Amino acid sequence: MKEKSQLTMLKIEIQTRYDGLSKRLKQVAQYILDNSDSVVFDTVATIAEKANVPPSTLIRFAAEFGFSGFNEMKQIFRENLMEKTTNYTERLQLSHKINQVEGSESPENILAIFAHANSQALQQLANSTENEQIYAAVKILKEANNIFIVGLKRSFSVACYLNYALHHLDCRSFLINGLGGMFDEQLNQVKAGDVVVSISFSPYANETLNITQTTAKKGIKQIAITDSQISPLLAFSDVSFVVKEAQVLGFRSQCVTMSLVQTLAITLGLEKEKDKDKDK
Numbered sequence: 001m002k003e004k005s006q007l008t009m010l011k012i013e014i015q016t017r018y019d020g021l022s023k024r025l026k027q028v029a030q031y032i033l034d035n036s037d038s039v040v041f042d043t044v045a046t047i048a049e050k051a052n053v054p055p056s057t058l059i060r061f062a063a064e065f066g067f068s069g070f071n072e073m074k075q076i077f078r079e080n081l082m083e084k085t086t087n088y089t090e091r092l093q094l095s096h097k098i099n100q101v102e103g104s105e106s107p108e109n110i111l112a113i114f115a116h117a118n119s120q121a122l123q124q125l126a127n128s129t130e131n132e133q134i135y136a137a138v139k140i141l142k143e144a145n146n147i148f149i150v151g152l153k154r155s156f157s158v159a160c161y162l163n164y165a166l167h168h169l170d171c172r173s174f175l176i177n178g179l180g181g182m183f184d185e186q187l188n189q190v191k192a193g194d195v196v197v198s199i200s201f202s203p204y205a206n207e208t209l210n211i212t213q214t215t216a217k218k219g220i221k222q223i224a225i226t227d228s229q230i231s232p233l234l235a236f237s238d239v240s241f242v243v244k245e246a247q248v249l250g251f252r253s254q255c256v257t258m259s260l261v262q263t264l265a266i267t268l269g270l271e272k273e274k275d276k277d278k279d280k
Contacts, residue, residue, distance in 0.1 A: 006076050006202045007036070009230050013065065021064070024053045028061040039077045044070055066229070079202065079247070117246030118255040124244055125256045137239040138268045140221050141171070142275075144195040148186075150176040150211050151199035158225075158257050159199050165265035169272060176211060187211055195221040198233050199257070201245075212236045225257060 014029050021029060031051035032039055039047060048055040058070040067073040141147060147166055151159025159175060166173035176186045176196075190196060196215045200208040209232055216222055216236035224237035227244065234240050241260055246253040 006079070006228055006230065010065065010076055024057045025061050025064060027051050027053050028057060036077055039074060114246065114253065118253055121244060121246040121253070121256045122259060125260060129241065129260070133239060133241060134263060134267055137223050137264055138271055140195050140223060140239060141264070141268050142271055144221065145172065145191070145193040147171055147173045147195050147197060148176050148190050149173065149197045149199070150208050152177070152205040152208055154252070154254070155199040155201060155205070155208075158254060158261055161258060162197065162261040162265065165262070169265065169269050178207060183207060183211070187214060190215050190218070190220055192219065195223060197223045197225070198237075199225045200231070200233055201227040201252070202231070204232060209233065225260065
């Protein structure tokens with residue numbers, strides 16, 4: 001069964017709440033549901049005109065569904081269209097088309113653009129992540145008999161790094177990667193007293209969600225690293241981190257997620273050293 005995308009879940013929420021919306025918000029809802037792809041390319045003024053509402057109504061509509069502004073909501077439509085375009089050449093062409101519509105110039109220095117976007121995303125991570133979250137996750141990792149990490153598709157590199165870092169901290173850490181089609185066999189190794197660290201971003205990997213669901217039902221502790229407050233991973237997690245990566249030309253960075261798992265690993269190492277000092 002294919003996992004629902006953020007856009008699909010947003011559409012479901014709009015449909016569910018439709019009857020309770022005001023007349024003008026219903027006009028926006030109907031336009032958005034019927035014109036998902038054109039929302040990506042149209043300006044706010046154009047969308048407002050086509051929906052026959054003032055631009056301020058779009059802002060109210062976005063706020064009604066938990067967004068800070070309509071452009072933030074619009075980003076979900078853009079990312080969905082990008083995800084459907086798996087060929088990188090086509091994705092660049094599509095991104096160029098979007099930038100032209102929005103009046104943006106194509107960046108001449110990709111490194112500078114990514115560096116600036118990543119610095120903003122890292123600052124957001126620092127501002128939105130509570131110390132209590134980090135210490136709660138580290139406590140679970142420290143007390144676990146074994147640490148199982150699942151991160152597939154674009155999350156795989158982060159999962160591999162976390163596994164590497166934990167091994168250097170003398171932790172019993174294992175990747176669930178389904179190598180050779182052995183997802184079930186690897187899953188069977190997870191026992192009471194272990195922890196599962198799940199890393200997944202929209203569109204969420206079915207295997208990651210299945211592993212999270214199955215182990216959560218067994219009472220296994222869960223740490224989730226994901227990208228949305230409506231991510232399906234959150235329903236099963238004991239501790240969760242919602243990270244917002246920088247995105248340039250339709251390509252999402254991994255800088256924020258990597259910084260987060262490095263923070264978790266280093267904090268875990270420091271806590272283990274404190275325990276050693278106490279035992280002396």
